[in-house]
Amino acid sequence: MAEHVINIDKEKCIGCGMCRKDCAAHNIVIENHKARVLSNDCIMCGHCAAVCPKNAVTVSGYDTEPVPMEGEVRLKPEEVLDVIRFRRTIRQFQNKKVPKEVVEQILEAGRLTHTAKNAQDVSFVVLDRKKEELEREAVRTFRKLKVFADWFSPMARRVTIDEHFFFFRAPVVIVILSETKLNGALAAQNMEFVAEANGLGILFSGFFTMAANASPKIKKALEVSKGKKVVTTLVMGYPAVKYQRSAQRKRAAVKYL
Known part of the structure; x- marks a missing residue:
């Protein structure tokens, strides 16, 4: 039996055609003033269930129900731009625990994120009891690589890889796994926006991501399944630094054709 099946309640369906018009897979037709699904060979994006004015369409196989929208939900453009404008990568964190409910909100943002072809292929590893152990393993890996990097990069020669080189004593580290870089990045x-909304600062640790993908030992500890890879690592906590202004950026490279 298929994991997910689209069901249409004929009693509730009014044949308005909203589901048919919005179906990306062209998988719904209207017959005798009722909607009908052509095949279960579908990306299961859920648009049909979301758009139905009578809640006649459901998709089976999920352990949560759709959340009804009460009124319009819109962000203020100026505030969104300011969040982006004043966002800085944080490497100085307070010695302050992040509440469990905040971490769960951040994970929920990742779970709810749309994915290409509705793959839903993103998973998360919250480093807790193994955080220091995996950081030490990543340090060992990078110290070996640094010998070669020092030959080519003056910046690499200035860097000291200490025991907290990757996580900077941050209280929370979330490793994001996915089959595609795009879905993990989205x-x-x-997740960063929800973390910022809770007053947290974020570091996207490209270095730990590199070490994790290069080290069989780290990948095994993270239980990276076949077909997946570490896409990015979110290092987060309450900032111990306050920035006073935005950083300058180049002009946007835009063409109107």
Whole structure:
């Protein structure tokens, strides 16, 4: 039996055609003033269930129900731009625990993020009891690589890889796994917004991501399944630094054709 099945309640369906018009897979027709699904071979995006004015369409196989929208939900453009404008990568964190409910909100943002072809292929590893152990393993890996990097990069020669080189004593580290970089990156961006809304600062640790993908030992500890890879690592906590202004950026490279 298929994991997810689209069901249409004929009693509730009014044949308005909203589901048919919005179906990306062209998988719904209207017959005798009622909607009918052509095949279960579908991306299961859920648009049909979301758009139905009578809640006649459901998708089976999920352990949560759709959340009804009460009124319009819109962000203020100026505030969104300011969040992006004043966002800085944080490497100085307070010695302050992040509440469990905040971490769960951040994970929920990742879970709810749309994915290409509705793959829903993103998963998360919250480093807790193994955080220091995996950081030490990543340090060992990078110290070996640094010998070669020092030959080519003056910046690499200035860097000291200490025991907290990757996580900077941050209280929370979330590793994002996915089959595609795009889906993992989309999830990470939404998770960052929710973290910022809770007053947290974020570091996207490209270095730990590199070490995790290069080290069989780290991948095994993270239980990276076949077909997936570490896309990015979110290092987060309450900032111990306050920035006073935005950083300058180049002009946007835009063409109107």
